[in-house]
Amino acid sequence: MYKFMTRFARLGLFAALSLGTSMLAHADIVLTFEGVGDAIAIENYYNGGAGGNLGVAFGSNALGVIDSDAGGIGNIANEPSANTVMFFLSGSNAYMNVASGFTNGFSFFYSSASAASVNVYDGLDGTGNVLATLNLANQYNLNCSGDPNGQFCNWTPVGVTFTGTAKSVGFGGTANYVAFDDVTIGNSIPGNPVMVPEPSAIAIAGFGFALACFGSKRRKA
Ligand SMILES: [Ca+2]
């Protein structure tokens, strides 16, 4: 019993420390595009605009598009965060720039009417080295229906991890075929951070558990 408690306590402390450091080391950014507007260029919405000062800027071809069922022009349904997504009407200048850089991972949900690829670069505007490539399939209408309207109704999460520091993402080649939502910077799993357990709460719970184990060990000793 004594040895079991000692080992358990170490495990608890290790879990608390590793969760606390790995999950707090970087802040993921999830871009839902809610609030951008309909057929409105995203541009600096997340770079000091109404979406916050997140340091994320888009080329002028990246548009916010709202579901037609919500009053916009979007031919979409079941979007991961309703009712706005990102869409490119033309392919040139289709870059997302993060001037201060980002690490670890990149991910998003997509609905695509064409096979396509998205590249992560270590330079601005698609310059430098390709750090990672995300391949997209033609899946936009598979096994889904509108809400009540919208042909781009099937959404797939994709993500990559990479080493180095990324500064841009090239969405070129996806124009007029792919809708994106919940673009997530710093994580290979896209999504709403509200749905992820609070790292500080986990760390504190882990620490509490570890301390309880240490305490019981001490009492038994
Ligand atoms: Ca719809």
Ligand SMILES: [Ca+2]
């Ligand atoms: Ca919808």
Ligand SMILES: [Ca+2]
């Ligand atoms: Ca959205």
